[in-house]
Amino acid sequence: MDFEKLTQVMRRLSLEAGDRIMEIYDSPDFDVRSKSDDSPVTAADEAADAIISAGLREAFPDVALVTEEQASSHSVQASTFLIVDPLDGTKEFIKRRGDFTVNIAYVVDGEPVRGIVYAPAKGRLFYTTADGQSVEETGPFAKDTVGEVEPLAVTTNPDNNALMVVASKSHRDQATDDYIDLYLVKDMKSAGSSLKFCLIATGEADLYPRLGRTMEWDTAAGHAVLTGAGGHVVRFDTHEPLVYGKAGYANPFFIAYAPGVELQRA
Template sequence: MNFDQLTHVFRRLALEAGDKIMEIYNSDDFDVKTKSDDSPVTAADEAADAIISAGIREAFPDVTLITEEQSASHSEKSDTFIIVDPLDGTKEFIHRRGDFTVNIAYVVDGVPIRGVVYAPAKNRLFYTQADGQTVEETGAFDKEAIGPVSPISVSTPDNTALMIVASKSHRDQATEDYINKYAIKDSRSAGSSLKFCLVATGEADIYPRVGRTMEWDTAAGHAVLNGAGGQVVRFDDHTPLTYGKPEYANPFFIAYAPGVELQKA
């Protein structure tokens, strides 16, 4: 794989999808449908998926593509694949809360090694460069010309005063019970894969997820966190979270900065 090309294509497609998402987000109204699993889907999900899928298939025709919005792809299996959530945080989008993201990741042998997370309503763009280092880009987000970038890195945690981030739409009692095992300085809620990015930038030390997610929800954020020095492990036994699992379903997990003293479930 040419990682320079991969970075360029992932970044450009995320920005193009983000433009389309914001066009729909800023419209007077948009339709919301319900998928077979009772989750919501909008025209923005579908339009962003069409942009990203076409671009990925053109640039990397020989790489398996898994995308949330194309159920036929969920039966595809490969040791190497690109996995896409064109609009993570659809509930945040529907309620116009801004915490939604475009997610594209490249997975090799169970590990998401490159990825991009773009939060168009927040004007935040995170991605792994060709060398694997994660950066946050600022500026005008030109489709072809990369703007100013800053390498990002996880925090050095203080286990007597941890910063925790948790789901905005799925923060339940089980999550609260687990959070209460730690000495917390402050806690914040965020939607979508932005939670991984907040750990990656050092804005939070740990993100526990005690709830259902799919691999397309997490792979890009996981790659961004990996490239910033962070880790993602299973909630039950603290072994690394891997990808390419049956039906692309995740177990509960914990994303964190090394140095956090992980508590048992």
């Protein structure tokens, strides 16, 4: 893979998809439908998917593509593949809360090695560069010209007596709260979508436990960004690395964290 090209293409397609998403987000009204699994979908999900899928297939025709909005791709099995969630956080989008993201990742042998997370309503853009380092670019974002970027690094020695924990806005439950209670927490943040990974990557949070259903397209891009900043994502049950390319693309429960955190077991 030409990682320089991959970074450029992922960045451009994310920005183009983000523009289309915001056109719909800023409109007076938009339709919300339910998919077969009862999860919501909007015209923004579908429009962003069309932009990203077409661009990736043109740029990388020989690389398998898995995307949330194309059920036919969910049976694809490959050791190397691109995986897309064109609009992660659809519930946040519908509620006009802004915590939604565009996500593209590249997976090799079970590991998301490159990725991009773009939050168009918040003006935040996180991605891995060609060498695998994660950065945040500050706007305004030009499609073909990279702006000012800041390398990302997790908090390497967080004080386990004062952890900053980030959790889901839409999927918080008692089991999650019970697990968080095993830690000495300084403060809590709520965030939607894959932004939770990025908050650990920037050092704004230390720990993100997820005791709920997610799919690989929900997590791969954020996982790549966090890895490129020095963080980790492991299974909740075994604390082994979370791997990708699983049959059906469903994730187990997991924990994302900065490396200085001493993980607890439920």
